[in-house]
Amino acid sequence: MPRLALTSAMVIAAIFPSPADAALPAPVKAMIDAAIASGNKQDVLAVVKIAKATNPDDLAEIDAIMTTYNAKQAKLAEAAVREKQEAGFFENWKGQGELGGFRSTGNTRNLGLGGGVKLVKDAVKWRLNVQARADYERNSGKTTRDQLSATIEPNYKFDKKLYAYGLAQFERDRFQGFSARYTLSGGLGYELVKTKDVRLAIKAGPAIRITNFSAGDSKSSLAGLVGIDFDWKISDSLKFSQDAGGTYASDAQGFTSTVAVISSDNTSLTATSALDAKLLGSLSARFSYAIEHETNPPAGRIKTDTISRASLVYDF
Template sequence: MLNKVFGGTSILALMVATPAQAALPGPVKAMIDTAIASKNDVDIQTVVKLAKATNPDDIAEIDALLTAYTTEKNILAAAELKAKQEAGFFTNWTGEGELGAFRSTGNSSNTGISGGVKLAKDAVKWRLKLRAFADYQRSNGITTREQFAASIEPNYKFNDRLYAYGLAQYERDRFQGFSSRYTLSGGLGYSVIAEDNMTLDVKAGPAWRKTNFTNGGSDSSIAGLAALDFGWQISDNLKLTENASATIASDSNTFASTTALDAKLIGTLSARFSYTVEHETNPPIGRIKTDTVSRATLVYGF
């Protein structure tokens, strides 16, 4: 029966000429699935390229896996875009609140309580960030640490990377020598890295700053501001962030850096260990140029 001819070709000859296609080896598929689960497009493309090179007979199956991932990603992106377009001002906010202790050195050497809150709303063409924090301590009826800061930063997105920013910031730190400091700035920002596990935003622009000193004097000046925000999701339970800024003014330059490491505890609750350095090139008379603050806080994300 196998040698029966249909149109001049035997069934046996057809079976020999077109063998059954082999399935993609399990370890290779597992490697691709792991890369897709990471949602890192660079890693996915690298793994897929290697898989195709080492398994040329299974290119169609590899392409099918990649197409399925791309389709799902596009569907989710379209749903997210629609949600942003339809969301009202009071919806789709994300943020975090933190509370813990700090240890400072420099113009004051204290241990006290520290707290803060961050809020962000990300829409289609704009983004809004709100931030506030405070360090405070009283000892024997005397305030030995008092630092407050609050800021609001609207962004307008030209595309996925480039945006314009505005910034209004208030600070108070009597132990650095000023009862209040106001900063207004506007300029351009750019997302240098925008991966699922790593982000890096930089921004720069002109600024205006007014400082009211604890001795009763005040000063205002035109300045320049540059800043960066870096985030690295090292693993599912560990994240590193770095926020740094430089304000260059005629009266005094201010440099600030906060490095933080978050360790996930349970659910949306994390432990945060951070270290802040603040440096004034020309502080008021009697003040030290550099202050440092170490904080250990619990952070609740929402």
């Protein structure tokens, strides 16, 4: 080919590239890059799907971008697992502190102050949950509510959804009729739904409960523990949670199997609904409503207590 003709062909190819040589349009590439920078995998997949549908001549370049993205994600996942494996016991803890006021109804009807703390260590094969809460109120110079609870719950993960749990819990609430109540339990838990925005988990297992009543007597019971945990991230600044559970207890001298759950003489039920709204950084406002129900409380006690809370929550 003459030199002049060859040069002309190169100029034309540069100005009018063929479909096979066309580069991915800059706005489309910028959109994919922005989705990747967001850190949300679902957004990346959605943007890439649209990009492929609207730019069929650039599938090879889009696939190359995704290959690089997937390789980086795999390396980050490996690094995260390695970090958990190498971390010491006092490393990689996450927590939450809460402080605010509440209004109670039931065995007491007053305003009071309450606070709590939650700690979670999530390792590769196990997880440890620790939480404690205290509520206190006085009326006319007298203490009308003095409630304390503390729970330790280790989990062993069989896979991403199934886990075994152990639980040790201490409670004190003189106005519900007991000076101390201890619960030991172990069983299985399963995460029915686990996505970026929604989590639904259940757990159940046998338990032993020892109650020291305010009147001075005590009781040991075989029990069955059931729990439900629902979390929904409505938006980046709003989260709803619903936690419900119960311990169904029978006379320890009566049954030694799960029949005790069916033939229980007392049922303790708790259910808490909460709405968290982000305020600034790690600080959030929480509004919650809790129901505590005993089917067979000590003499002179009301079966149901409710607590409405408004508090500040700090994540650390």
